Amino acid sequence: YSQQEGGASATAEKTKADYQKVYNAIAEGLEKEGYDDGSLAPVVLRLAWHSSGTYDKDTKTGGSNYATMRFPAEGGHGANAGLKIARDYMETIKKQFPWISYGDLWTLGGVVAVQETGGPVIPWRPGRIDGFEVNQTPDGRLPDAAQGAKHMRDIFYRQGFNDRDIVALCGAHALGRCHSDRSGYEGPWTFSPVSFSNSFYDLLLNDAWQWKKWKGPDQYEDKKTKSLMMLPTDMALITDSKFKPIVQEYAKDEEAFFKDFAKAFSTMIENGVPTEQFKTKEPWNMESS
Numbered sequence: 406y407s408q409q410e411g412g413a414s415a416t417a418e419k420t421k422a423d424y425q426k427v428y429n430a431i432a433e434g435l436e437k438e439g440y441d442d443g444s445l446a447p448v449v450l451r452l453a454w455h456s457s458g459t460y461d462k463d464t465k466t467g468g469s470n471y472a473t474m475r476f477p478a479e480g481g482h483g484a485n486a487g488l489k490i491a492r493d494y495m496e497t498i499k500k501q502f503p504w505i506s507y508g509d510l511w512t513l514g515g516v517v518a519v520q521e522t523g524g525p526v527i528p529w530r531p532g533r534i535d536g537f538e539v540n541q542t543p544d545g546r547l548p549d550a551a552q553g554a555k556h557m558r559d560i561f562y563r564q565g566f567n568d569r570d571i572v573a574l575c576g577a578h579a580l581g582r583c584h585s586d587r588s589g590y591e592g593p594w595t596f597s598p599v600s601f602s603n604s605f606y607d608l609l610l611n612d613a614w615q616w617k618k619w620k621g622p623d624q625y626e627d628k629k630t631k632s633l634m635m636l637p638t639d640m641a642l643i644t645d646s647k648f649k650p651i652v653q654e655y656a657k658d659e660e661a662f663f664k665d666f667a668k669a670f671s672t673m674i675e676n677g678v679p680t681e682q683f684k685t686k687e688p689w690n691m692e693s694s
C-alpha cells in the first residue's frame with residue numbers, strides 16, 4: 406500500500422494526532438440520509454461491541470485484538486447479521502488510513518459512535534493486531550436476546566464483568582433499533598435512537614410494556630404508542646432484584662450512567678489485548694467533533 410496516505414510512513418510511530426485524524430474521518434461519514442434514523446453510529450457501535458464481547462477471561466481468547474469477524478465463519482455467526490454494513494463503512498476509513506489495524510479501527514469506531522451521539526468520552530488506545538482465521542471464536546459467545554438474567558450473567562461474567570457493568574453496558578440500547586431481517590426483532594428502544602442518553606432506563610422502568618402480538622420472536626412493545634420495543638433480556642434488567650436498583654439509579658442519574666458506561670465499555674474494548682501490545686501506558690481521551 407505504498408501509494409496510499411500513510412504508506413510512506415507506514416512503519417513510523419503513529420501519534421495521538423494520527424489517530425485523531427482517523428476518529429475525525431469516522432465521525433464525518435456517520436450521517437447517512439435515508440438509512441435507519443439517519444446515522445450509522447448505532448450499527449458502528451454494535452460492531453465494536455460484537456468484536457469485543459467474544460472475550461473469555463479463563464482461556465484469554467476472543468475480544469477485539471484480532472478482528473476475526475472479518476473472516477466468513479465468525480462474520481456469519483447469527484449474532485453478527487447486519488454488521489457487514491458497519492464493516493463496509495469501516496473499510497472506507499481503512500482505505501484512507503491503511504496503517505491502522507482492524508481491531509483498533511473497529512473499537513475506535515465504537516468510541517466515535519458513543520461520543521458523537523452525545524455520550525461520555527471513552528478512554529481508548531491503539532495496539533490491536535490483525536489476526537488469522539485460526540483466532541476466530543466459536544459461535545455462542547454473544548448474548549441471546551430471548552433469554553434472561555442467568556444467561557446474561559453467564560455471558561458477561563465470562564468477560565469479567567459484574568452486575569453493575571451489565572446494567573450499564575445494556576444502556577447502549579438508547580441507540581439504534583432492531584431489524585427483522587437481521588435479528589428477527591423489530592423497532593427502536595427510545596424515541597431518539599441517534600442520541601446517547603439514559604432514556605433506555607427511564608422508558609424501561611416507567612412505561613407500561615406488553616408482549617407484542619405478531620409472527621416474530623417474543624418481544625415487548627410499549628402500551629401507549631406501540632412504537633418502542635424491549636427484548637426479553639432488556640426486561641430481565643427490571644425483573645431481576647439485583648439489576649433493578651441499578652436501573653433505577655441510572656434512570657435518575659445520567660451522570661452516574663455515563664461514568665459507569667465509559668469505564669465498562671473502555672474495559673470491554675481492551676479485553677483480550679495483551680498489555681504489552683498497547684502503544685501507550687494510559688488510554689487517551691479522543692476529542693469529539
Ligand code: ZEM
Pocket residue numbers: 447448450451454487548549550551557574575577578580581582583584585587588589590636638670
Ligand atoms: Zn445490543 N442488540 N444486545 N448491545 N445493540 C441489538 C442492537 C444493538 C443484545 C441484543 O440481542 C441485540 C448490547 C447488549 C445486548 C447495541 C449495542 C449493545 C439487537 C438488534 C439485538 C437483538 C440487532 C438488529 O436487528 O439489528 C443483547 C441480548 C444484549 C445483552 C444482553 C451491548 C452491551 C451493547 C453496546 C455496548 C446497539 C448500538 C444496537 C443497535 C444496532 C443498530 O443497527 O441500530
